[in-house]
Amino acid sequence: MSLLVVGSVAFDSVKTPFGEVEEVLGGSATYFSTAASYFTDVSLVAVVGDDFPEAHLTFLKERGINIDGLERSAGRTFRWKGEYSYQLNEAKTLETELNVFETFHPNLPESYRDAPVVFLANIDPVLQLDVLRQVKSPRLVACDTMNFWIEGKLGELIKTLASVDILLINDGEARELANEVNLVKAARKIMSFGPKILVVKQGEYGALMFNEETMFSAPAFPLESVFDPTGAGDSFAGGFMGYLAKCGEMDDAAIRQAVIYGSTMASFNVEAFSLDRMRSLREEEITTRYQAFKALTTFENV
C-alpha cells in the first residue's frame, strides 16, 4: 500500500561533538519519507521556499518519492539550528525559523487523496486533522507530536488523536501528554484518547510498543559511533510505517516487526549527519541489521 506523509522539509544546522554542518537537508517529512521509501511508495506533503535547491528534489525523486504535494512558496525554507552535548540524548534548539512553514495550509493533489496509509508527522495538530480530512478513506493513520503542541494545543491534539490508529511519541512527551509518570499507566491513558497502538520512542534506549493486548520492547542498536541523532525519531517512524504499508498487515506480529524495522532505520540514520547515511544505504544492509537485532535480543526459554 502507498503511504502519504505530511510534515516539514527543512534546512538544519547541527553541531555535535563530532562535527558541525550548516543548512543541510532535514525536516521530519524528509527523514520519514526517505526511510519509508525502502519499503513502499511514498507521497510527500510539505512546503519549501524558493531557496530550496534542485539537488535535494533530485535526491527525493531518486528515492522514488512522489513530490507532487511538495509546495514551493515564495520565501525562505524552514530552518532549524541545534546542538548536542557528548551524551547525544537531547538536542538543544538554538534557533527555529518557520519561514514558509508559518502560513502552510496543505492542499492535497487529487492523486494523493486515495492514500490508504497516512502519517501525520510532528506539525500543528490542526493541520494534521486538516490533511487527514482530505484523504478519502484511509485504512491506517498514524501521527507524531511534541511537547510544544501538548503544552500549546492540547484540545486540538486530543481531537486529532481521536482519528488516529497509532501514535508515535517520545517517552517524556508520553508522560506529559498523559500527565502520568508511570509509562504503563500513561500508555493506557493515551490509548483512551483514540490510538489503538502506542509506540513510545526512548532515544538511545529503544522503543516500547503498547497495544490492547501486549507490550513489546525493542532496544536501540548499540553502535560504536553515533554521529548525529537528528532525524532518528522520524527515520524510526519511516521504517515502522513503511513496513506496515508494505506488508499490509496490522496484527501484533507485523507491528513488532515494524518496530524493529523502525529501529533499524533509526540506527543507520544516526551514523552520519543529515540524510547522508541514506545516500549509500543498501537493502541488504537493512536485512542484515534486522537480523542483528534478532541476535541482540534472543534468549532461550526455560
Add this chain to the structure above:
Amino acid sequence: MSLLVVGSVAFDSVKTPFGEVEEVLGGSATYFSTAASYFTDVSLVAVVGDDFPEAHLTFLKERGINIDGLERSAGRTFRWKGEYSYQLNEAKTLETELNVFETFHPNLPESYRDAPVVFLANIDPVLQLDVLRQVKSPRLVACDTMNFWIEGKLGELIKTLASVDILLINDGEARELANEVNLVKAARKIMSFGPKILVVKQGEYGALMFNEETMFSAPAFPLESVFDPTGAGDSFAGGFMGYLAKCGEMDDAAIRQAVIYGSTMASFNVEAFSLDRMRSLREEEITTRYQAFKALTTFENV
C-alpha cells in the same frame, strides 16, 4: 554450585513519592543473597552491629542463606538514607553512616573457602580483592562497583578487575570507568582491564551484556507500579549470579538467560519497599515473569 557474596547488610531509610520507611532491612549483600537464594545455596559475608535484630537473621536463614560469615561487631549497623523523586531513576543520598562497616576486614569461615562462585558486591576494591584471595580456587568471580571507588580508588579497582570474570555496573559508571561516552567503546575498554563479560545496568531501561563475541540487550519489565528502586541492581546481580551458579554453564546462552533472571528478580524487588516483595515471592512467579520477558521481546524473523 554454591555462591559466596561479600557486601553490605544495612538499615535503609527511604522516601519515595509513594511512601516512606525508616531503618528497614537493606544492603547490597542482603538484596543479592535473597534474590540468589531462589536459585542456589548462598553464603553471606558481611558485618552488622549489636543493634541488628534477630528477626532479620531469621529471614535470611529461612531463605536458606548461610550466615556463618555474617560478623556481629560491637557498635551500630551500617545505615543509609535516601530519597527518590517521581522519576524514580536515581536516589539522592541524604545520609550514610558506615558504623561497623568502617573497620570491616572480612575473614572467611573455613567452610566458605571452597566456594566455586564468588560475587564481590559494591565495597572497597581492596576488600574485594582481600576476600577473593581467601577463596581457594573459584571457578567464576563477578563484582560490582560504583563512582565512589572509580573516583577514589581507581588503581585498586583496576587491580581487582584483573582477577574478575564478570563486571556488573551502571551505565553512567561504565562510562566513567572507561572515560568514554560511547557505551560500546566503553565496554571494550573495560573488558581490556580483565572481565570477559560486562553487564551494564541501565535502571528502568534494562541491561546490556557484552562478551567477546556478542551483545545482548534486555529491557526492564514495564511495571504499572514501581514502588521503590532501592536494591534493584543488587537483586539483578543476585538473580543473574544465582542462575549461573545453579546451571553451572557460562556460555553465551546461559549468560543471556542469567540476564533475564536478573531482570526478573529486579522487577519484583521494585514492587515494594525493602525486601518485602521477596517475603512472599514464589518460584512459579519467577518462571511466569521470565516467560513474560520472552513475550515482551519476541518478534518474527524476516
